[in-house]
Amino acid sequence: MLGRQMICLRDPDAAHVQLHFSSAISAGTGMAGRVVSGPAAQPIPAAVTGWGHELRSLWAFDPEMIFLNQGAFGATLRELMVVQTEWRDRMERQTARFFMGDLPKLIREAATELAQFLGADPDRTVMVENASSGIMAVLLSQELTPGDEIVLTSHVYGAVRQAVRHVAARTGARIVEVAVPVPVAGPQDFVSAIAAAITPRARLIVVDHVASPSSLILPVAQIVALARQAGVCVVIDGSHAPGLLALDLNALDADYYVGNCHKWLCNPKGAGFIVLGRAAAQAATLHPVTISHAYGQGVLAEFGKIGTRDPSAWLTVPSAIAAHERLGGAALRARNADMTVAACDAIATHLGTELAGPAAMFAAMVSLRLPPEFGAARPETAAALREALWQSARIEALILPLHGALWLRLCGFAYNAESDFAAVAQALDALRDAAAREAGA
Numbered sequence: 061m062l063g064r065q066m067i068c069l070r071d072p073d074a075a076h077v078q079l080h081f082s083s084a085i086s087a088g089t090g091m092a093g094r095v096v097s098g099p100a101a102q103p104i105p106a107a108v109t110g111w112g113h114e115l116r117s118l119w120a121f122d123p124e125m126i127f128l129n130q131g132a133f134g135a136t137l138r139e140l141m142v143v144q145t146e147w148r149d150r151m152e153r154q155t156a157r158f159f160m161g162d163l164p165k166l167i168r169e170a171a172t173e174l175a176q177f178l179g180a181d182p183d184r185t186v187m188v189e190n191a192s193s194g195i196m197a198v199l200l201s202q203e204l205t206p207g208d209e210i211v212l213t214s215h216v217y218g219a220v221r222q223a224v225r226h227v228a229a230r231t232g233a234r235i236v237e238v239a240v241p242v243p244v245a246g247p248q249d250f251v252s253a254i255a256a257a258i259t260p261r262a263r264l265i266v267v268d269h270v271a272s273p274s275s276l277i278l279p280v281a282q283i284v285a286l287a288r289q290a291g292v293c294v295v296i297d298g299s300h301a302p303g304l305l306a307l308d309l310n311a312l313d314a315d316y317y318v319g320n321c322h323k324w325l326c327n328p329k330g331a332g333f334i335v336l337g338r339a340a341a342q343a344a345t346l347h348p349v350t351i352s353h354a355y356g357q358g359v360l361a362e363f364g365k366i367g368t369r370d371p372s373a374w375l376t377v378p379s380a381i382a383a384h385e386r387l388g389g390a391a392l393r394a395r396n397a398d399m400t401v402a403a404c405d406a407i408a409t410h411l412g413t414e415l416a417g418p419a420a421m422f423a424a425m426v427s428l429r430l431p432p433e434f435g436a437a438r439p440e441t442a443a444a445l446r447e448a449l450w451q452s453a454r455i456e457a458l459i460l461p462l463h464g465a466l467w468l469r470l471c472g473f474a475y476n477a478e479s480d481f482a483a484v485a486q487a488l489d490a491l492r493d494a495a496a497r498e499a500g501a
Contacts, residue, residue: 103139104386107370111388113434119475124455126480130271130471131300131425132458133329134322134372143379145330154262159368166375167364170185171333172380174321179308180335186348186363187374190332191299192219193349194318195266198211198295199332206232208263211292213252214239214463215271215454220297224266233263241463243429244417247279255286262292264296269317270300273462274416275427277305277468284314293340299323299332303384304393304423315340322373324424324473327380330373334363360411388473400472404428407470410485416467424473430459430466433492437461445491453487 064265104118119135123125127135151158167187175185188194204210210224212232221237228235240251254265265287269280269370280296287294295316301307303324309317317335336346336359346359354361355479401419404426408414413429415422435441442459445466458469470481 062353083295085310096493102343104137105385106386108388108392108474109402110475111392113475115387116475118181121475122454125456126483128455128457128470128472128476128484130473131275131304131323131469132344134320134326135473136322136328137326137380137383138379139330140326140328140376140383147375148370151370151372156235163371164361167371168360170375170377173381174333176382177307177321177381178302178333178335179310180317181310183360184336184341186334186336186359187377188318188332188334188348188363189330189369190322191297191318191320192223193296194332194334195220196223196294197346197349198316198318199223199245199264200294200349202227202264202457203345204228204231204233206264207261208233209236209259209261210234211257211262211265211349213235213253213267213271214241214249215268215274215276216266217268217272217297217299220266232259236262237324239463241355241415242274242276242427242465242467243414244274244276244421246256247282247421250278251282251286254283258286258290262290265294267294267296267302269298269319270423270425271302272300273460273469275425276417276421277423280314281312283464284312287315300425303417304425306390306393309335316346321377321380325377325380325384327371328376330370331377392474393424396472396474396476399427399476399478400424400426400470400481403472403478407468407485407488416462425469425471427462427467427469430468430488432465433464433495434488437463437465442466448491449484449487452491455484455487457484 067157118137120138123137130322170183171187173186175182178185188197204227208231210228212221212224212235214237216237224235227233236257238257240253244246254267265283267280267283268278270277284294293315295318296314296316298319300323302319302321315337319333321331321333323331340346341359343358348363348366350366352365352367354365401422404418405415408428411431413431415429434445438461446459449457461464461467470484
């Protein structure tokens with residue numbers, strides 16, 4: 061159904077809450093509130109004509125939850141679990157021939173299909189376990205000396221910040237973390253902050269494509285151009301990008317672009333990648349964190365042979381890409397973004413707050429500020445509120461402190477409907493009313 065919908069909810073005291081969701085999407089909204097998934101896995105149809113709760117049986121979800129956190133650890137499609145098991149069975153039928161004979165070619169075939177999806181050169185695309193291991197491989201391959209500077213923004217993912225801290229402590233490099241307060245006025249806020257931080261000692265810039273805490277899409281093309289002009293290596297953490305955004309990594313040509321396949325591509329956990337830019341590939345300084353038999357044989361061989369591990373998640377990636385396209389591909393991404401941005405804007409309006417930036421800087425993951433009455437901007441407060449949402453309404457979402465406030469991050473995907481977001485507003489109202497009654501007791 062196209063156009064505007066009004067969803068009316070009641071809080072525990074029977075006060076009406078009205079949320080207006082305006083979106084030009086075509087989606088099946090299913091049942092309001094909690095949804096019961098079917099007991100058996102259903103294959104994705106050859107062509108999906110609608111999205112919403114009716115697709116929940118494609119995942120192995122807790123039947124009573126509202127899942128709005130695809131951007132955290134993803135949620136693997138049931139059919140891809142079957143594909144992964146088939147790869148494991150093939151591996152275990154004859155492990156010696158599989159690892160010594162079949163696997164190198166299979167990894168390159170999977171990496172080639174992934175590269176085509178990313179708009180990247182297969183000869184500059186390698187598989188890693190996840191974005192964190194990819195970032196660490198890049199950091200360890202840099203020749204940093206005491207006083208060299210590594211530039212980050214305040215939107216950096218926590219694990220990446222810790223990896224940079226580790227490398228800086230070992231090399232004597234200095235971390236320059238520039239604050240980009242939220243809400244941002246636009247993409248130029250990031251460009252200006254990073255440009256101001258680049259000094260003659262800057263050697264490395266590490267930035268997100270889609271920032272985990274704020275959900276903002278950073279202007280990575282402008283940042284790459286800025287870094288190249290300054291002669292500084294740039295690493296893009298694209299953990300959230302595959303399956304969320306359309307990508308053309310050849311055109312971007314960042315020195316290193318690192319990403320995950322388990323989030324928005326719904327692949328089994330354990331499949332990430334690094335795409336090397338043209339200059340980085342020519343320099344040939346990148347090595348995997350685990351050095352093994354293929355050391356010195358080139359980046360493709362080295363990353364393809366890092367010791368005995370279960371490669372089934374890597375080999376499932378082509379099936380995940382095919383499943384993403386059957387779920388709708390570009391149309392699915394557009395629908396998810398339209399629904400999520402409109403719904404989060406409605407929740408922010410209802411709460412009297414704001415999004416972390418302009419609507420154009422979001423896709424299907426959006427962060428909105430919670431009002432002060434939900435507590436101080438501390439990690440323990442955020443964790444308690446997230447747990448309260450789960451215990452009171454079985455809503456899985458992310459809450460975290462950023463720049464002096466608590467921010468609620470919500471993700472919309474193929475299995476979500478607008479009523480899921482309306483349930484969040486209802487649950488927040490109930491928690492706020494309960495806290496007010498307790499304070500007044």
